[in-house]
Amino acid sequence: MPLRRDDMSDLIAFLAVAEERSFTRAAARLGTSQSALSHLVRRLEERLDLRLLARTTRHVAPTEAGVQLMATLRPALDGIEERLSDLASLRSDPSGTLRINAPQWAAQHILMPTVTRLMATHPNLNIEIEVDHRMVDIVRDGFDAGVRLGEEVENDMIALRIGPDIQMMVVGSPAYFAAHGVPKTPHDLTDHQCNNLRMPTMGGLYAWEFEKGGHALNVRVKGQFTSNDPQALIKAAVDGVGLTCLPSDHLDHLIKGGELVRCLADWCPPFPGYHLYYPSRRQALPAFRALTEALRYRP
Helix, strand or coil: CCCCCCHHHHHHHHHHHHHHCCHHHHHHHHCCCHHHHHHHHHHHHHHHCCCCEEECCCCEEECHHHHHHHHHHHHHHHHHHHHHHHHHCCCCCCCEEEEEEECHHHHHHHHHHHHHHHHHHCCCEEEEEEECCCCCCCCCCCCCEEEEEHHHCCCCCEEEECCCCECEEEEECHHHHHHHCCCCCHHHHHHCCEEEEECCCCCCECCEEEEECCEEEEECCCCCCEECCHHHHHHHHHCCCCEEEEEHHHHHHHHHCCCCEEECHHHCCCECCEEEEECHHHHHCHHHHHHHHHHCCCC
16 A cells, blocks of 8 residues: 555554544643644545554543554654654754753753853754753653653663762751751751751652661651742742752752851762753764753863
């Protein structure tokens, strides 16, 4: 059965719906409407005379025929994308669009200063940053790269260090410590007001993590204030509401300025900081090479 002009768009539409198991998510991924996707999938099914998706009011799942078609399409489309990347690498000037997924702090403080300079230097280069605290599948969701802490990067990805090691810090205002004393061990935190972080991914409260002499300790703290916004927790600490525990990159400037004081430093070892992670085939693009070279951390 020879391929027709419309077949490629139909196949891409089917694959997106089958992988997302949702017309809504697939439409958002492809930047089109649910009705357009439904039309393309129906057209493909009619052409093949096969049912590729089992649909209910709540769920979409590939049929046996759909599963077999997915197994053929994904490697084929990945191969096409890789070949296109190889062709693009023949261009010397970085151009095109790079899509990066990153948490908010890294997007603002690590990516933005670098990509602003890159875009000024290379006017044909476009960069899109999507802020997201979830661990997304960057290949499936169409990103060229993602940014996460080093310990969160999957083993099958290439990881490039773009920032120094960081560590958790427990901080409070000078006035708070003057009034309530300084905790000497994590166990002393039960006698203190502590500002809780509501995790943006799972919704639970962050358990403060400590380690000393190979002994790890997680502490569930209590206090009057809780937020999912690190900046609100920092403001609460500066205002003397209670102690806050956040990564050092959020707090260093306030400690240096004297607005916050650190405690329990010997219980907070460093861990790998932010890394850019990506699949190996992205390396060939001039635009991507320019990005990695600009972001590479140089102590």
